[in-house]
Amino acid sequence: MLVFNQLETYLYLALVLFAIGLYGVLARRSLIAILISVELILNAASINFMAFNRFLAPHPAVGQVITLFIMAVAAAEAAIALSIIVAVYRKLKSINIEHATELRG
């Protein structure tokens, strides 16, 4: 059995990618670095969809369609997040999340 023809390989790989992305979200303090980590997490989800689509699903086009939707939503999310980051920098002169405390009571 070849290693790239097994479902588990892809699931574990996506799991490692997800854990790395989650570490980035928790540990980094720059808003842009957090956005990069979120992209990694979304890619892990995409790999899972594609793996299930390849090995389990009855219709192998459905997972690809869903992955395309994930990409579209990720593009929208990145556009909004980056414009918020630019606005925050203009207001606070910093993109460190520990300086963005205006909503604290």
Next chain:
Amino acid sequence: MIPGGFLSPQGIATIAFFLVVAMTLVGALIAVAARNIFHNVLGLVLSLIGVAGLFLYLNSPFVALMEILIYVGAICIAICFAIMLSEPLYLPRPPRSLTKILGAVVGSGLVFVFLFLLTKKTKWVPAAQRSTDWSVTTIGHYLLTNYALIFELVSLLLLVAMLGAIVIARGGRGSSS
């Protein structure tokens, strides 16, 4: 482990697969661990190209090309622009706090262990009847028949995101800020 040795087609495919996996994981590590924010973006690019390679191994060349086109070509370039428009790179960065890194390692490690056990214990059952139609034509048919509503909703979402990005990022002349 590889039938037919390293120089058979399967052997070469396996070696290429491990290269792609290494690219994905090393890129992801650079993307979260490097101090320079620009190196983070370049690591993300490496990782996303690796993911596109994985999609090729999963029989989906169209999605692999879209991955490179949308993520590498659009999102990463947009992130580069945001880096240039925000904090200058020559400013001194505050040192990393050890407790925060430790907490992040513990948190993501717990999630990793939980999902690892979940993946390990589950018995994955393939569908009883599987069609073998992987072509781009079928994806197009699905997009315009079964998933037409979601397709239109995504286009609406992109329009709203575009307008929202313009409204939020537009400062200065004539705006209230």
